[in-house]
Amino acid sequence: MAIERFPVEASHVMMFARSIGDPNPVFYDADYAAGTEVGAIPAPPTFVQSSAQFDPDYFLRPKVGEPWFGSGKEPTGIKRESSGGGGGGGGGGGLHAEQHYEYHRPLVVGDVLTATVLEGKTWEKQGRRAGKLVFSETITEYRDQNGELVVTARGVGVRTERPATSG
Amino acid sequence: MALSASNVSVGQTFEQVLVEDLKRTQLVMYAGSSGDYNPLHSDEPFATQVAGYPSVFAHGMLTMGMTGRVLTDALGDGRLLSYGGRFTSQVFPGDNLKGVATITSIDTVDGVPVATFSISTTNQDGVEVFSGEARGRLDS
Numbered sequence: 001m002a003i004e005r006f007p008v009e010a011s012h013v014m015m016f017a018r019s020i021g022d023p024n025p026v027f028y029d030a031d032y033a034a035g036t037e038v039g040a041i042p043a044p045p046t047f048v049q050s051s052a053q054f055d056p057d058y059f060l061r062p063k064v065g066e067p068w069f070g071s072g073k074e075p076t077g078i079k080r081e082s083s084g085g086g087g088g089g090g091g092g093g094g095l096h097a098e099q100h101y102e103y104h105r106p107l108v109v110g111d112v113l114t115a116t117v118l119e120g121k122t123w124e125k126q127g128r129r130a131g132k133l134v135f136s137e138t139i140t141e142y143r144d145q146n147g148e149l150v151v152t153a154r155g156v157g158v159r160t161e162r163p164a165t166s167g
Numbered sequence: 168m169a170l171s172a173s174n175v176s177v178g179q180t181f182e183q184v185l186v187e188d189l190k191r192t193q194l195v196m197y198a199g200s201s202g203d204y205n206p207l208h209s210d211e212p213f214a215t216q217v218a219g220y221p222s223v224f225a226h227g228m229l230t231m232g233m234t235g236r237v238l239t240d241a242l243g244d245g246r247l248l249s250y251g252g253r254f255t256s257q258v259f260p261g262d263n264l265k266g267v268a269t270i271t272s273i274d275t276v277d278g279v280p281v282a283t284f285s286i287s288t289t290n291q292d293g294v295e296v297f298s299g300e301a302r303g304r305l306d307s
Contacts, residue, residue: 012200015196015199015200016200016201016232018196018200019193019196019197019199019200019201019229019232020197020200020229020232020233020235020236021185021186021193021233021236022232022233022235022236022239024236024239024240024244026244036244036245037169037243037244037245037246038244038245042244042245044232044235044236044239045232045235045238045239045247045250046228046231046232046235046250049201049203049228049232050200050201050202051202052201052202052203053201053202055202058202060202060203060204060205061202061204062204069206069213069217070204070206070210070213071206071210071212071213071216071217075212075213075216075217076213076217095227095254096226096227096228096254097227097253097254098251098252098253098254099227099228099231099251099252099254100249100250100251100252101249101250101251102248102249103247103248103249103250106244106245106246108245154251156253162219163218163219163220
């Protein structure tokens with residue numbers, strides 16, 4: 001999996017900041033941001049997660065003409081017992097267990113990233129409530145328009161035998 | 168509004184209320200901004216009848232995203248060097264979340280003061296939903 005072009009845009013940062021409930025004006029006002037240390041609108045720390053919007057094949061987005069596992073007339077649009085695709089980012093049968101970022105420099109509006117994804121380790125554990133847990137790690141390297149590494153992301157997904165209700 | 172190494176100390180905490188009475192609409196907003204449209208987070212019939220959960224629940228990354236504000240508000244923008252953690256319990260509509268970042272060490276890396284934080288986000292019952300660590304650059 002790879003993302004060939006992930007432009008970091010002001011309106012996307014605005015919507016992302018709204019969605020995480022962060023009122024910091026630096027995310028909404030380019031003039032204000034220009035006067036800060038970063039000198040431009042910075043991306044919130046977890047913003048690169050939204051690179052999914054620029055992955056043409058991202059499996060957790062409905063696509064025209066393809067079946068979708070969410071509800072319509074029926075509780076699911078796909079007839080099968082399993083709740084759908086799973087995997088690293090918290091898919092149908094999979095949940096997101098961990099996420100780690102290393103920031104090599106501040107990511108700002110105007111950057112144009114590419115992302116390459118490397119498969120990491122996989123391991124298993126026996127859970128108390130959810131049965132066998134299968135963990136898998138993916139490492140995503142986000143590089144800028146000059147090929148320089150900006151963010152390294154390490155995600156861990158877990159697939160469970162049963163719904164993992166906790167808390 | 169950056170933190171300076173001369174006026175912070177190990178053990179110092181930074182705390183914020185992240186959300187009160189989390190709304191399903193915020194989960195929809197996060198789905199739209201992040202691109203993660205997993206119906207587990209916005210589609211009650213799917214989440215309950217197909218996947219077997221008591222209701223829709225928040226993206227882990229929404230919790231981590233909300234928690235990040237504790238760090239950027241404390242450190243200033245563009246100063247994080249790393250931020251990570253694990254999702255230790257699910258977050259449901261109606262939850263109240265509080266994020267706390269505690270300075271666990273202050274070191275000098277390549278001549279630059281760097282603070283390490285432990286991070287804990289908890290719900291209204293005191294259950295930890297996100298547990299993490301971060302490092303950020305300070306002014307000298």
